[in-house]
Amino acid sequence: MQQTIVMLAQAGIQCCPNLATPISLDSRLRGNDGYGIRSLHGNMVSINLNKCPRPKESVMTYSVLFLCTGNSARSILAEALLNQRGAGRFRAFSAGSHPNGRVNPLALELLNQSKFPTEYLRSKSWDEFASAGAPELDFVFTVCDNAAGEVCPIWPGQPITAHWGIPDPAAVTGSDTAKRAAFLDAFTVLDKRIGLFVSLPIASLAKLSLTEKVREIGKA
Secondary structure, eight states, rough: HHHHHHHHHHHHOSSSSSOOOOOOEEEEEEEESEEEETTTTSOOEEEGGGOOOOOOOOOOEEEEEESSSSSSHHHHHHHHHHHHHHHEEEEEEEESSOOOOOOOOHHHHHHHTTTTTTTEEEEEEEEEEEETTTOOOOOEOOHHHHHSSOOOOOOOOOOOOEOOOOOOOGGSSSOHHHHHHHHHHHHHHHHHHHHHHHTSSSGOOOOOHHHHHHHHHHTT
16 A cells, blocks of 8 residues: 555655645655655645555445245245355345245244344245346355256346255154254254355356356255
């Protein structure tokens, strides 16, 4: 940063917008927190390099849709996990081919215990994401085998697709302890996969290479 400002100053270019006059560097004057700069009109000004505005890096936000049949358990867990783990870089959604209209109470219980926000989660049709005004998708992941075998709508944005199949915790019968254990297992596997996903250098990978990597994550 300092080298850039010095080069600009040597070229007579104003490097800080709060300076009213163009500047050039006087190499004889340098303080602990800045440089002595002589304006082209002969006046001496001091620049504190730490207070010069720094350009903000643009951060790409990726939209990700998780699909299963009922959109009540696995896809809901995945949506909540990615929104939590990838906050600021990813926007996660979920939907179902045949949504049952109700989020599984054990999924909500687990997410609440994990201190994840849940008020926005709902069971909904995947048709919402193929209609006009739907977000342009970058990735679509199926998390159940039934949804993976169905004919999907045409998604806006030509997203990368992958199958991240996980056994349905809502299908487990028996005691409440066994059911909760099944939900925790699904949550743990999804958390591992999402951790691998958010660590990918997405912007620097070619689409073919990125597709291979996200599909490989589905086997983790």
